[in-house]
Amino acid sequence: MDICLKCGAEPPLISQICHKCVRETVVISRLPDVLRMIDCKSCYSLKIPGTWLEFDDLESAVSHFFESSIIWKEDLSQQKTTQTLEQLDPAKFRVKAKTNANYGGLSLESNLEGVVEIKYQVCQTCSRHAGGYYEAILQIRTKQKSVLDAAVEKVFKDIDSSPSEFFSTENGPAKGGFDFQLSSTERARSLARELMIQFGGHVNETNTLVGRKDGRDLLRHTFGVRLPSFLVGDYLLIQEKVYKVTRLDRRKAKLRLMEAPYTKKMVEIDTLRTPNILEKPVEVQIISSRNDQFLLLDPYTHQTVEAVSPSNWEGETIQALRFGNETFFLWN
Ligand SMILES: [Zn+2]
Ligand SMILES: [Zn+2]
Structure with missing residues (x-):
C-alpha cells in the first residue's frame, strides 16, 4: 500500500504526499526579487513588452503589474488573488496579497508581500499628443449640413471608442465641410471607406512628402471624402x-x-x-372626401386644397412635402 513519503501516513495522497504534509510544504506562489514597473506619468499606461496597457488610474496599473508578476507553482488550477495596496511615496507601493489555488483537489493558500517600484516615462501616445502628431487628414465634404453632421458624429464616435493611440490632434469646420487630423493613416483610410459605404460618395487619396526618416520618405495622406x-x-x-x-x-x-x-x-x-x-413630410388633415374627390388642408399654407386620390386608393394617411412654394402630397 502507498504511504506518505514524508511521514508514512496513509492515503489520500497527492503525488505520494499526504494532505497534511502537502499543506505544510507546498508553496503555491512567490514573487521575483525585484518588482519594478514602468508607467506613463500622464495616462498611467503600463509598459509591457512591445506595447503599453491602458489603465484608469495608477492603483489599477500597480495591481495588474503585481498580479502578473506572481510566480505560481506548476500543476495548479483556479488561481485567485486578493490585494491591498498602500502607497509609500509617489513611486512606491507596498502590496499585500492573499493567493489561493487548487492543488490536486486541495485548496491551498499563501500570503505574499512586496514593494512595487515605479519608474515614470511618457508613453508613445502621450508624447505624440503633446507633439501635435498626426499621420493623416480626413476631409469630409458635402453640400448638405444634415449629411455633414451625421458623418462628423460618426467619426467622433469612432475615435471615442478606439484605443487611445488613435486620436484626433485637431479638427474643425473647413471650407465645404469638416477636417480631422488623425494619428493613424490606416484608421483614417478605413474610416473614409466606412463613410463612403454608409453615406455613399467617393474617396480621393493623395500624399504629400513631409520629410525623410531612416532613409525612407515620410508621407502624409489626405483622404478627401465627398458625400x-x-x-x-x-x-x-x-x-x-x-x-x-x-x-x-x-x-x-x-x-x-x-x-x-x-x-x-x-x-x-x-x-x-x-x-x-424636400422638407420632412407632415401629416395632412382630410377635411372631406367623396369617392376620389378630397378636400385637404395644406399644412404649409393653411389653405384648403382640392385633390384627387390615386385610383383604388385604400390608404388612410396623407402626408405633405414642401419644395419652394409648392406642396406635394403622398398618399400612404
Ligand atoms: Zn505526510
Ligand atoms: Zn500616456
Missing part, C-alpha cells in the same frame, strides 16, 4: 415627381417613386449633384 447631399430617408424632387432615397452605397442611390406605380430605380449619385431635397 452626397442627401441621406437615406430623404425625399427628392426629380422632374416634378417625389422619390424617397431607400439605400445608398458608394456611387449608387436607390430611389422609390412615391406615387403609382411606386417603381424603384438605381441611379448614379453623381447625376444628383444638386438635387431638390
Whole structure:
C-alpha cells in the first residue's frame, strides 16, 4: 500500500504526499526579487513588452503589474488573488496579497508581500499628443449640413471608442465641410471607406512628402471624402415627381417613386449633384372626401386644397412635402 513519503501516513495522497504534509510544504506562489514597473506619468499606461496597457488610474496599473508578476507553482488550477495596496511615496507601493489555488483537489493558500517600484516615462501616445502628431487628414465634404453632421458624429464616435493611440490632434469646420487630423493613416483610410459605404460618395487619396526618416520618405495622406447631399430617408424632387432615397452605397442611390406605380430605380449619385431635397413630410388633415374627390388642408399654407386620390386608393394617411412654394402630397 502507498504511504506518505514524508511521514508514512496513509492515503489520500497527492503525488505520494499526504494532505497534511502537502499543506505544510507546498508553496503555491512567490514573487521575483525585484518588482519594478514602468508607467506613463500622464495616462498611467503600463509598459509591457512591445506595447503599453491602458489603465484608469495608477492603483489599477500597480495591481495588474503585481498580479502578473506572481510566480505560481506548476500543476495548479483556479488561481485567485486578493490585494491591498498602500502607497509609500509617489513611486512606491507596498502590496499585500492573499493567493489561493487548487492543488490536486486541495485548496491551498499563501500570503505574499512586496514593494512595487515605479519608474515614470511618457508613453508613445502621450508624447505624440503633446507633439501635435498626426499621420493623416480626413476631409469630409458635402453640400448638405444634415449629411455633414451625421458623418462628423460618426467619426467622433469612432475615435471615442478606439484605443487611445488613435486620436484626433485637431479638427474643425473647413471650407465645404469638416477636417480631422488623425494619428493613424490606416484608421483614417478605413474610416473614409466606412463613410463612403454608409453615406455613399467617393474617396480621393493623395500624399504629400513631409520629410525623410531612416532613409525612407515620410508621407502624409489626405483622404478627401465627398458625400452626397442627401441621406437615406430623404425625399427628392426629380422632374416634378417625389422619390424617397431607400439605400445608398458608394456611387449608387436607390430611389422609390412615391406615387403609382411606386417603381424603384438605381441611379448614379453623381447625376444628383444638386438635387431638390424636400422638407420632412407632415401629416395632412382630410377635411372631406367623396369617392376620389378630397378636400385637404395644406399644412404649409393653411389653405384648403382640392385633390384627387390615386385610383383604388385604400390608404388612410396623407402626408405633405414642401419644395419652394409648392406642396406635394403622398398618399400612404
Ligand atoms: Zn505526510
Ligand atoms: Zn500616456
